Amino acid sequence: MPSRRMIILALFGLVFAFNLTPDAPAKAETLMQCMTKCIQHEGGNDATNKATCKSRCAASTGVGKAAKPRDCMGEFKACKKGQKSSSAVYKACKQKLMSCK
Structure with a gap:
């Protein structure tokens, strides 16, 4: 059976791991990649293509959905x-x- 000290160290490790896990940068990066690919696919950087890509990428990456x-x-x-x-x-x-x- 693990000692009390090992259990406490494991708990502190879990607390620090939860606090250090980045969530927001990964989502922002995938949104940016989606926008870049979509604008290249649509064939231009005009307002119509940007609006189309914004709605597509927001729906596919889950941006705007409440957790x-x-x-x-x-x-x-x-x-x-x-x-x-x-x-x-x-x-x-x-x-x-x-x-x-």
Whole structure:
């Protein structure tokens, strides 16, 4: 059975990994690539082609769609439930809850 110290280190690692994961730049890059390819495919950089490409690329990349809100309290309870009740585990779970968006 893993020691308490290893579990705490794993929890802190997960908290930092969730905070460092970039989401927005990848979506913006794919939108830009879609626009570039579409304008080249449509054959010009005029207003009509731009409007067509904006609607196509926004629909295909998911821009403008609202994301489902996270169940932060559920994640907090699951974090506490999976571990023994100690102040270090509670603090790690609480920190994860406070950074949840």
